[in-house]
Amino acid sequence: MGGENGCFRFGARLVRGRWFMLFGAMLIMCGSGQTYIYSSYSKVLQTTLGYDEEEMNLITFYRDFAAYVAIFGGLVCEVAPPWVVLLIGAIFNFVGFIMTWVAVMHKIPRPAAWETGLYVAIGTTSPNFSNTIALVICVKNFPESRGVVLGLMKGMVGLTAAIVTQIYLGIFPNDPRGLILVTAVFPTLFYLAFMFTIRTVEAERQPNELRVFLKFFYLTIVLALFLMVVNLLEKYIDVTKNDHVISAAFVFILLLLPLSLVIKEEAVLSGLETHDRLNYRTRYEVSAIDEKPQASAAPHQEHNKPSSSVSCFANIFKKPERGEDHSILQAMFSVDMLYIFFITLCGYGTGLTAYDHFGRLGQALAKKERLVSSIVSLVSIWNYYGRVYSGFLSELLLLKWKVPRSIVSTIMLILQSIGLLLFAYPEIPGAYYVASVTLGFTLGAQVPINLAIISELFGLKYYATLLNFAQLYSPLALYLMNTKFTRVIYAKEAIKDVIAQGKDPALVKDPVCEGSHCFRLSFSILALISFIGALISLKFASRTREFYRGDLYKKFRTKNSRDEDTFRRFRGEKYQKFGEEQRKASETQMGQHCNKR
Template identity: 40%
Template sequence: MVLSEQHSWGKNKVFTFQILRGRWFMVFSSFMIMSVSGASYMFALYSREIKLVLGYDQSTLNLLSFFKDLGSNIGILSGLINEVTPPCVVLTIGGVLNFFGYFMIWLVVTKKIAMPQVWNMCLYIFIGANSHCSTNTGALVTSVKNFPGSRGIVIGILNGYLGLSAAIITQIYYAFYGNDSKSLILLMAWLPTAITFVFLPFIRHHRSIQKPSDSKAFYNFLYLTLVLAGFLMIIIIVEKCVTFTQNQYYVTVSVMLLLLILPLAIVIVEEHKIWKRKQENIYGDDPPKPLNVTTEKTNLVISTKKQVSLWKNMFKPPSIGEDHTILQALFSTDMVILFLATICGLGGTLTVVNNLGQIGTSLGYPPHSITTFVSLMAIWIYLGKIVQGVVSEIIITKFKVPRPLMLTLVLLLSCVGHLLIAFNVPNGLYVASIIIGFCFGANWPILYSIISELFGLKYYSTLYNVGSIASPIGSYLLNVRVAGNLYDKEARKQMAALGLKRKLGEELNCNGGECYRMAFIIITSVSFFGALVSLILVLRTREFYRNDIYKKFREEARTAENERTVTQNRTGEPAANEG
């Protein structure tokens, strides 16, 4: 009896260790990290506090948001570090950067330190936002490499959690800090850092065999995230209609946290399947069947040709879908086209995301509605990422439609949202925030999937971050240079009409539909141009997408399975961990 209990305890202990070391718990850990990594999406919630305390005009505030976008997308260094070190290194760097950057901003807005220069604030928000690159690289890229045959849905779900993170953090903020936007900045400093440090030991690369059942598991993950998103959307809408007490916020946050950890049940189920297969291999009645392995002698031919110069080779890229070097990808025509189209698309949608609070104020929406816009936009960003990650995967595998066509459609849809803001359609900001949130979210999985498909996974950590640079470039051109300057110009015109003069350090505000009209007409034109540019990439890649783009990974999986079987038959023991 005692021996039986000890044996059972030993098996449970081994199974628990397998879960914690397995690739499925690695995915769950990535979900948790990404679910609190969207602080860069919350600028609209605390930007007014910065503007009020520091007396910034809109151009200066937009400059700050540009450095936030720059930090959250300049991740080439993170990518290079991740190429040569384990993922835990880049995640640790991200956690430290996040805490330092946002904690310094909190010290500024609470006046615990002297008022800094504008460049100091730009540096702080750049550092805080740059942690976004590190967590993305460490968590998302590792997950894609562990599940290359399911990359579309993997990217979609992980980006979906990132999109939901603004709504998740907002609910926690309401429960523990009330409606104090200064405390929100403090929460943004410590919470993502704490979660990252808790889960980073479990983020690692796995040499494992991908099975057809993996896709089913990811669809189960997807269904749970949809339930979480639906719950958050209902809560946000109810909060708009009813004033919640602190205890009611505690209840909603408790339910939200329960929904967040529910994917752990799927992890346990998947690891139990692996556990059962191992036990069958060890204790099965039938001995392993011999496997006929034929080996062929191969004559090794050592080439005497000199290695082609790196700089010459970068202009001779391999076929689409093969592993490109970093330079080959950077200088390829396809990357240039993708980069230009993404600048046009993300530049316009980011202008709305960063200025949603100010746009709502200028157009006369009440403050509570503006908070609702920002929270609901997080839901639509999530849905954009999920829909594009999953639906585009189905479309390209079943109907062989080029994935860049999804980018074209998203850019065209965003034009509708921009026009609703430009012409101040009654209650149009509600619809515009839905459209723009969806399009902004959809852009990311499309971009990351196209990069992985066209240029391979060998240097994906770096190329993934190279593609992200399009976002701050678009933000600077359309948000800072266009929207910010035109807003301030109209604000000064309104002050002059009233015979007023702006005092030094006083915030500059504009009211009415004229504040953003011309800016969003320009942004609509740029987005439409981006859609036309993306059509060129559709034409260039249509032959590639007509083929089975995942065939290579299935063949590699079969080869790995054969090697595992050979090892098992030779030793009489199961091969290394499948999970």
């Protein structure tokens, strides 16, 4: 019985721990990249439902519109408990994609393009809830490792398309419509399974925390490498149904493998507590309510609520110090947020535009379709590496040398501008391949850095809303750089080619440009814009240099942890231990309790 009770207690401790919460968040993020899957099933929508190009553009518009309602998801996260937010995300995901699947299976009358677009938009909206709440809770549970956490979480989002595709091929190898069904079911199950796991957790602050994250990182690298190899093999060899099933099974095993780390870490912590007969708990102050003294009585707090709400708009331009909790409007109208806006515009806008035209550039260079498809797949994997590595790199530089995160952003934007120049001059030997790696890595690297900067400058009180507000910059940047600029220049180059061939441009539908000159002007200008973004980021680093030289995470540290605190090693790992005064006080309390008994 004692053994059974011990196992039960350990199991209860396991699911309540923040490492299990991190594991659940990683799986949720694996199902939060529905936007990246659209290109894989859009052709199925067009061929099955018989939509023309104009109708498909309308559906794409609905999909993109879902990104603009992301800020409402952030507002919901501010007021609703995490399980409610995840439940909303699960409902949106299942309803949106199951209706899309029902339509392509002809189980309902053929919907109009706007109806299908609405279904896709509903399904694509779900990450606005699941993605946001998982990120915010993880940052609040690991505030002193937020760069690493954001990189790891966002990296898993980048693998969504590859993961879902492998699972779909294992179940419906000969039916592309099955991808939509898997997209409806797979993320929904994860949202519901970890609905009550994603929450703020009171847990130990460990000096070996970064080492544990590195172990998670290594396991996700194995997953990314496996997906990359499988993806390439599928394009160059004939793969049987059994091969797809085995591949899908391996993906599931690799997804569950981090659970072994969670069990090991909780077992070590449990053993340490048993060894010392003390329970070390660190309470993170992750909200403004926790950070303020609780001296005032409840009636007095209620009396002050109206005045604080009235002063909300009056204090928009009376902002607190960097690192303190800002209101939503204070953050939005700050000069720091303006810097972030321009950095994002120059970085995301140019990178996403190049990514969108990658296939067309390969076509212009007369590359084989299979090769272009393989390179595009590899860009997604490099995007994952960029997200994860930049999170770890910026965190290490910050911890060791107090280097502002925007310095890393500056380096990435410079590398991105070099990659864009290589795209502009693809006749250089190997330029197309080197540029693809550079673009994928640098584009992914910008994501966790910008999100970490926002959390550090403006606090975590309204991080859910500010997170989604900043992510609105991406579709805006893509619209300006892509739709209004690059596509226009490409169309002009294509018309020049048609005229050079002696044809009437008016008689040619959807003219295509061929040759290395097609994107030379547009990508050269994009490279210049990216470099300007690097200069802005460098200026931003200078502006925030003094802030990053200070102790950013002082308010998150335990009240019990002081300079004279000691540390203890257990099974090769290092864990925080109370100072001698706290130990004596705890032992005295335990002795008094025993005497009373």
